[in-house]
Amino acid sequence: MTDGWGNSIVSGSWISDTPDEVEHPNVPLGINEMAIPRAAILLSLATAALLICSTIVVGYSVYQFAKANQDAFSVTDTDLLKDENNRWFWELDLLFDTCDSRLGDWDWPEVLAEQDDVFLYPGELRCDWEHQGEGDRASVVVYNRGDQPLDLVLEIAGGNVVFATEGDADIILEQIEANGTAIVEIELQDGVTEHDITIEASHVRVPDAEVLLDVHIFEGSEPRALHASDGDQLEVQYKVWNADTGELLDEGNLVVTAGDDSRYIKGFGWSAIGLDIDEDRGLIPGIATGTSHITLLPPPIAYGNSDGHELEETWLRFELKVDRATI
Numbered sequence: 001m002t003d004g005w006g007n008s009i010v011s012g013s014w015i016s017d018t019p020d021e022v023e024h025p026n027v028p029l030g031i032n033e034m035a036i037p038r039a040a041i042l043l044s045l046a047t048a049a050l051l052i053c054s055t056i057v058v059g060y061s062v063y064q065f066a067k068a069n070q071d072a073f074s075v076t077d078t079d080l081l082k083d084e085n086n087r088w089f090w091e092l093d094l095l096f097d098t099c100d101s102r103l104g105d106w107d108w109p110e111v112l113a114e115q116d117d118v119f120l121y122p123g124e125l126r127c128d129w130e131h132q133g134e135g136d137r138a139s140v141v142v143y144n145r146g147d148q149p150l151d152l153v154l155e156i157a158g159g160n161v162v163f164a165t166e167g168d169a170d171i172i173l174e175q176i177e178a179n180g181t182a183i184v185e186i187e188l189q190d191g192v193t194e195h196d197i198t199i200e201a202s203h204v205r206v207p208d209a210e211v212l213l214d215v216h217i218f219e220g221s222e223p224r225a226l227h228a229s230d231g232d233q234l235e236v237q238y239k240v241w242n243a244d245t246g247e248l249l250d251e252g253n254l255v256v257t258a259g260d261d262s263r264y265i266k267g268f269g270w271s272a273i274g275l276d277i278d279e280d281r282g283l284i285p286g287i288a289t290g291t292s293h294i295t296l297l298p299p300p301i302a303y304g305n306s307d308g309h310e311l312e313e314t315w316l317r318f319e320l321k322v323d324r325a326t327i
Contacts (some may be wrong), residue, residue: 022194073141080148081209083118091120092201092213094127095139095183095270097224097296097317102126102214111244112315117146122296126214132276132291133223134191137164139212139270140199142173142182143300149174151204158197160190161217164229172204174280181300182269185230185259194218224276230259234272235282235324243296243315253323267301268318275322282324290322297305 006164083087093099100108106122109115115122120143129138145149155163156169163171164185176182185270186199195217203209254264261269280290295318298304303311 012078015269018207025315054129064184066254078209080135081146081203081206083145085233085300087119088211089118089144090152090201090211090318091125091143091145092199093121093125093141093143093298094129094215095141095267095273095295095297096127096129097294098128098130099125099296100127102212113244113313120145120300121160124212125215126216129215130216130220130293131188131191131217132220132320133225136188136227136276137229137274138186139273140184140186141270141301142176142184142201142320143298144176144178144180144182147178149178149180153207154184154200155200155203156186156197157200158195160192160195160216161188161197163188165188175326179300181266183266183301185227185273190216191219191223196318208274220291226277226323227280228248228258228272228275228277228325230273232258232272233326234258234275234322236275237292237321237323238268239319241317242311243317249311249316265297265302267295267316269298270296270301271297271320275320277322277325281326282322288323290325292317292319292321 069219083089101122102124103126109122140154142152142154150173152173153162154171154173159169162169162325164187171184173182173184196217197217199213199215201211201213205213207301234257237253238252240249241247242249256264256269256272256273257271259269274293275293278291279289282288282290297316297318299315300314302316303314306312314325
């Protein structure tokens, strides 16, 4: 190519005959080296904004929940759980007449009915449980001696024994009413020859507020196949004495539902827990295969709630023997 004066001209790239978009193609966004940082920055900003919004929402929800349940999460005033002698306001008992001082630091009262107006026992208890084989049962009593409801956690330390209703070694008892009583059934899982457990009752929100009951378990001389539990119908012989004077108050035969039985005082039905009998269920004439045991009932599970009753302040000692059972 020549110019107007006949001189040769060398083509330059700026006048290339190849279209510019072919020689210098547009770079797609996906491989544009500047596009990637920009996209990442945008995504990071969006994620940060989302996290901030989520944190605000969750924080507000937690605040609202805590505000609505501030009573449940507040620290319980431990002074409200103790008497003037620094003793927790609840007691544990095994419903057999086999208990004494847990640590040997108090003497058994000479007159049970003359205890002070707060506690039934001078201190924590240690009780014996003679069992008649695997699956045997017993009743544990929790007395709330304070003037406010209690929520307690009960735990069994030592193994081989569980709370019968849960099949586990711990249970929560909610809202035991002021000056009220709760009774739970425990079950022996193995026919141990001799064994020791401790039942711990601690406040739900103050774990250090704890009352203990030690139980020494040993094997009886005549194991039985069947063991009375909550809801079983039994025919029993009974005798009942004034625990302080030894006066025989009554005796006879009754049909009782082990555990809760509204026909009688509260402790009577629960006294039937753990009675044992062979598989004949006592239905063979002339053969008695049922066992007996003795229980001690403080007024709260005897006549203590019967205002004006002649036995209102009396501790009762019951001897029960099972004759027949529909277990």
